[in-house]
Each structure stands twice: as C-alpha cells, then as structure tokens.
Amino acid sequence: MDVWKGVLPEPEVRTVEDMREVLAYPACEQQGPLYYMYRDLALTDEDHAILREGGIRYDITIITPGSVCGEFIKTKGHYHPESPGGLQYPEIYEVLSGKGHFLLQSQDLTDVVLHPATTGDKILIPPGFGHVTINPGEDPLVMANIVSRNFESDYSFFRAYRGAAYYETDDGQFLKNPLYTRVADLRFLEAVDHPEVGVVREVPLYDLIRDPLIPDLMNLPEAFTHIWENCLRD
Ligand SMILES: O=P(O)(O)OC[C@H]1O[C@](O)(CO)[C@@H](O)[C@@H]1O
Numbered sequence: 210m211d212v213w214k215g216v217l218p219e220p221e222v223r224t225v226e227d228m229r230e231v232l233a234y235p236a237c238e239q240q241g242p243l244y245y246m247y248r249d250l251a252l253t254d255e256d257h258a259i260l261r262e263g264g265i266r267y268d269i270t271i272i273t274p275g276s277v278c279g280e281f282i283k284t285k286g287h288y289h290p291e292s293p294g295g296l297q298y299p300e301i302y303e304v305l306s307g308k309g310h311f312l313l314q315s316q317d318l319t320d321v322v323l324h325p326a327t328t329g330d331k332i333l334i335p336p337g338f339g340h341v342t343i344n345p346g347e348d349p350l351v352m353a354n355i356v357s358r359n360f361e362s363d364y365s366f367f368r369a370y371r372g373a374a375y376y377e378t379d380d381g382q383f384l385k386n387p388l389y390t391r392v393a394d395l396r397f398l399e400a401v402d403h404p405e406v407g408v409v410r411e412v413p414l415y416d417l418i419r420d421p422l423i424p425d426l427m428n429l430p431e432a433f434t435h436i437w438e439n440c441l442r443d
Contacts, residue, residue: 212351213303214243214251220245223285225277227381230368231285233376233384236276244272244284249358263424267360267415269305272344273350281310286341286373286395287362289318289334294431296336300356301427301436303414304330306367308346311400313338313441314374318392321374322441326403329410335437336430339366341373345381353414357427398441 210217222242227256229235247269251257259344260267272282289298303309304326311332316339324332325345334340344350369372374392375383401411407420417423426433 215250217247219376220247230275230374230402232377233280234278239277243282244270246270260418263426264357264359265355265424267355267418269351269352269353270359271349272342274344274347279280279378281343281345281377283341283362285362286339286367288339288366289366290360290363292428292430293307294429296430297412298357298360299336299427299430300334300354301408301414305351305353306326307344307350308378309349309350309352310343310345312341312343312375318374318389321393322396322398324398326400331414332400333403333408335440338388343377345377348418351408355414355417355423355427359428403436
C-alpha cells in the first residue's frame with residue numbers, strides 16, 4: 210500500500226457473506242472479499258504509545274471498487290455507543306486515495322447526509338450519527354480513521370434495518386431502503402475543513418495523533434458541542 214510506510218498487520222476482511230444482512234440485494238450470489246481493515250496502526254513504538262495514552266486508534270481501510278449485484282461496495286455500517294459524558298463517540302476520517310461517499314444518518318433519522326470525498330478530504334462523524342462508507346469509484350478507496358479505543362461499534366440498527374437509509378447503485382442512483390418508513394431526504398454536503406480543531410486538508414490525519422486536542426475530541430465529545438453543531442451545516 211503506497212500510502213502507508215509502516216508495518217501492516219493481517220487485516221480483518223469483510224466478505225459478501227459477512228455483508229449479506231445489509232445489502233440492497235441480499236440474495237446476490239456473488240462471493241469474495243469486499244474490504245480490508247488494518248486496525249491500530251502506528252509508524253513507531255513511540256507513536257503507538259502516544260495513541261494508547263490518548264485512548265485513540267488509527268486504522269486504515271481499503272474498500273475494493275465494484276458492486277455487489279449492482280450496489281456499490283460499502284462498509285457494513287454502525288453507530289457508536291455513548292461516552293461517559295453522555296454523547297456518543299465521534300470519529301474522523303481521511304481519504305488517502307480514491308473516491309468515497311460517506312453516508313451519515315442521525316439516530317432519529319431526521320438527517321441523512323452524503324459527503325462525497327477525494328484524496329485529502331477529512332470527514333467528521335459527529336456524536337449520534339451512524340455511518341457507512343461507499344466506494345463509487347473505479348479504484349480502491351483507501352481511507353484512514355482516528356477513533357476512541359474505548360468502545361466497540363454497534364451494528365444492531367443496521368442489521369435490523371438491512372443497511373443504511375439509502376443504497377447507492379452502480380448507475381449512481383440512491384435507492385431509499387424500504388424498511389425505513391420515515392426518514393429525511395438525502396442531503397449532499399461538501400467535505401470541509403475544521404480549523405478550530407486542526408482538521409484541515411493540508412495536515413495528514415496521521416500527524417494529528419500528536420495533537421493533544423484529538424484525544425479529547427474523540428473521548429470527551431461533550432466539550433466540543435460547537436464543533437458538532439456546525440459540522441453538518443449546509
Ligand atoms: O465496522 P464497519 O461498519 O464494517 O466499518 C469499518 C470501519 O469502521 C472502523 O472500524 C472505524 O469505525 C474502521 O476500522 C473501518 O473503516
């Protein structure tokens with residue numbers, strides 16, 4: 210992988226079979242791996258200690274291009290649980306190469322946002338938003354994330370509702386998931402910088418592991434309500 214100069218552990222792999230319960234076309238007979246997750250990466254032991262002490266993790270995920278019976282390949286989708294301060298844990302993503310469509314849906318389904326993103330773009334997942342990443346491009350989508358290491362993702366809603374509120378098909382259309390009876394229309398929003406917390410295009414996400422603000426942003430989201438309130442503004 211060109212974008213990562215460090216050691217790569219064995220990835221966790223999701224296959225068509227693992228994804229069946231969230232697919233637009235669950236009877237699809239295709240098989241094989243769809244995406245690869247390299248979790249808890251660090252370039253040096255010192256960096257790994259910084260990540261551990263800050264209670265955060267740096268991961269890289271590679272989503273292969275293509276479709277599963279006509280639906281673009283995507284991640285499974287999950288929500289994050291509540292942090293001790295009462296807000297759900299947030300997350301930060303960066304596109305390292307390729308194109309991504311980051312679909313974010315609020316817990317009460319009154320807001321569903323799609324952020325198209327390309328190399329360098331950063332995406333904030335605010336507390337309370339479930340998220341799925343779709344690869345709508347012809348190349349692998351390589352993306353990194355920083356997230357708290359103090360929780361496990363919650364897949365129960367996406368399992369019960371067979372995926373996110375919208376499926377993206379390989380002709381570029383968004384199909385409303387019929388199990389969502391009441392849900393907001395999809396809003397398209399450009400990925401923007403968040404200079405107040407140092408999350409900007411010119412600074413690679415990996416460099417932020419040394420910024421003392423980032424562990425707080427990820428683990429004490431209640432101290433950053435001004436960021437969450439504004440990050441999905443039109
Ligand atoms: O857990 P899912 O929905 O398959 O999504 C995978 C993504 O989530 C993460 O676990 C972080 O939230 C990443 O490692 C990976 O990109």
